[in-house]
Amino acid sequence: MNLKIALLVAAAAIVTPQSLWAQEKGGVLNVATIGEPPTLDPMASTADLVGIVTQHMFETLYTFDKGWNVTPLLAESLPEISADGKTYTIKLRSGIKFHDGSDMASDDVVASLNRWIKLASRGKQVAGFVDTIAATDPSTVTITLKQPYAPLTSLLAFNNSAAIVLPAEKQDEPMKEFIGTGPYMLKERKADQYIQLVRFDGYKSRSEEATGYGGARHQYLDEIRFVPVPDANTRVEAAISGQYDYIDSLPVESFDRLKGSSATQPVVLKPFGYPVFVFNTAEGSAKNVAVRKAIRQALSMEDMLAAAFGSTEFYALDGNIYPSNFSWSTDAGVKGNYNVADPEGAAEAAKEAGYNGEPIRILTSRQYEFHYKMAQVAAEYLKLAGFTVDMQVVDWATLTQRRADKGLWDIYITHSPFLPEPALIGSLSTSSPGWWDTPARKTAVDAFTSEVDPAKRVALWADVQKAMYDDIPFMKIGDFNAVSAKSTKLEGVDPAPWPYFWNASLTK
Structure with missing residues (x-):
């Protein structure tokens, strides 16, 4: 199976075979x-x-x-x-x-x-x-x-x-x-x-x-x-000054400044992965799948990506879990369920789902600044749809601890690289925070993981993606490129x- 991740080193950072270096x-x-x-x-x-x-x-x-x-x-x-x-x-x-x-x-x-x-x-x-x-x-x-x-x-x-x-x-x-x-x-x-x-x-x-x-x-x-170095802007300044030899996870808007630095060069991974909003399907307001669907209906993935990454040079609007350069890429379940951006319709759907104004607790961190920017846009769309939003901004270590407690959150924001095997996606595990555990999940995931024929597994993955869009354990926001820097x-x-x-x- 021809699975690949296209990795691009930008700004004259040429990847040279290591054997050529003394x-x-x-x-x-x-x-x-x-x-x-x-x-x-x-x-x-x-x-x-x-x-x-x-x-x-x-x-x-x-x-x-x-x-x-x-x-x-x-x-x-x-x-x-x-x-x-x-x-x-x-x-x-x-x-x-x-x-x-x-x-x-x-x-x-x-x-x-x-x-x-x-x-x-x-x-x-x-x-x-x-x-x-x-x-x-x-x-x-x-x-x-x-x-x-x-x-x-x-x-x-x-x-x-x-x-x-x-x-x-x-x-x-x-x-x-x-x-x-x-x-x-x-x-x-x-x-x-x-x-x-x-x-x-x-x-x-x-x-x-x-x-x-x-x-x-x-x-x-x-x-x-x-x-x-939790503050993203501090990491950028440290990269430009040459304070560190490698600086991870930088805001994309820093790219031009990094390119102009004599001490550091930017490294771009394209496409790197995708930001996701993970739902708590076990407890709280988001336990109701109809409420999750109303939340998804309200949101503009495009506006969230634009706020987080600025230029389309660094993001792509794409509802497929895997982009087109992967053999796993499929549009199963995507049509009509991605980038709907309809807060008025979402308000009606939420009312029909029995939503009564309970706070939607969004757990995010500014250590990944693009998470926070997406959360801000999401909050405004959800308010337009009549949802009460409780934004909880914490450090990343605290977020990873809190997400393990079913009683503390409704949505947490994270991201993932495109993984070579879809079974590596955390939300497929019933024990992963979010706790997706439905008959549809079991049927689709068990069939996919027990099949050993590569061609058949590609078709069965489409069934898993459809189950994801039907049950909404998480929402993919789009594809993005990641920027780091090295000395x-x-x-x-x-x-x-x-x-x-x-x-x-x-x-x-």
């Missing part, structure tokens, strides 16, 4: 992030910020190459899958050490996967399909399923709600010791100041050429520091939805 060893890389991650346990969170930091410390059995194909990481090779699609035999690499000096073996993997299916939202997606996870021998793990489950290897590869491998004796919930197999290990975390990672000298890289998140992971840097001294960093800094180096 990269220097040493140095401290300073990365400005949108804030403080809520946890350093990647199983326990779906926040992108958690994955960005922890992917340097922890590793999974598989990951994704530059073409978004699953490729082995801690596994020796791709799994051997039985003819009936129920048995996955996974050979592990030898000589892999944890940060505490112990050797990785199959019992560590089994314990970690059991923790994952119990704790992680994406692990819980898998749990119902799993019969057993067993250590066949010290270097082999066998996963036996109750029925075929096509997304399994993609879920095992994902760095978000990730199936990381930990030592068998360090499986605490919550995590107490942050011991992984990654190229960098945690030295110090000072809340709201920095997370300091240092080179793990016992790391064993893969021998293949680096490709996306896969292949060789070289440790040119001595240290990586992730520094929370002119930083080499070996290819643009990626979750930026990574193994293979990166700093020129003196």
Whole structure:
């Protein structure tokens, strides 16, 4: 299946094969992030910020190459899958050490996967399909399923709600010791100041050429520091002045200023992903699907995108969950349900749905400034439709905590990159905040995930998207391009939805 993400580096930032660089060893890389991650346990969170930091410390059995194909990481090779699609035999690499000096073996993997299916939202997606996870021998793990489950290897590869491998004796919930197999290990975390990672000298890289998140992971840097810089304008000024070596998630209106800086160059990922409004389908006003439909009817996706991203150079109006360059792209369910912008009709629909003026609690953050701008536009359209709006603006870490409580919100605003496997979309899991759990969801999602034929899965994904538009667990707002920035001294960093800094180096 030809799945791809078109990644564009703008403003003369030319992606050069890493093999052509004589990269220097040493140095401290300073990365400005949108804030403080809520946890350093990647199983326990779906926040992108958690994955960005922890992917340097922890590793999974598989990951994704530059073409978004699953490729082995801690596994020796791709799994051997039985003819009936129920048995996955996974050979592990030898000589892999944890940060505490112990050797990785199959019992560590089994314990970690059991923790994952119990704790992680994406692990819980898998749990119902799993019969057993067993250590066949010290270097082999066998996963036996109750029925075929096509997304399994993609879920095992994902760095978000990730199936990381930990030592068998360090499986605490919550995590107490942050011991992984990654190229960098945690030295110090000072809340709201920095997370300091240092080179793990016992790391064993893969021998293949680096490709996306896969292949060789070289440790040119001595240290990586992730520094929370919650204010978007502060991040822009820090980028222009050269204060940091990499600056994540910048407002698109900063592009021209970044382009004119001598210290920094902009990096544009096009298309990056899509902003979404996630509904609480379990409690509160939005539990009523008719109220959710009235809210959607009121909103102008176009006005929200324009407010958030300014120029159509940075956004596209598109109701398909996947854009046209993905084989998953379909318009199922979209017609008549996207960018309706009819607050008067929505007011009538809300009244018929039994809406009585209860506050619609919108949870958002200014650390992602485009979230906040969309929320402001949405609030005005909802007020025109007669809804009472309670806008709750909090920091991102607080938002990720509050969204886990069914009693605290009706809509929260987030975004997602376009994921290589639709089953990775968080809202498909009944345990994901929003708690979409209807017969229509179960029918569509179960049929999609149990089918292994790629062509049939594309057709079945259209049924899932239609169920999304019928039940409205979330609303896609449109497509957008993301802007970050990197120092002119930083080499070996290819643009990626979750930026990574193994293979990166700093020129003196």
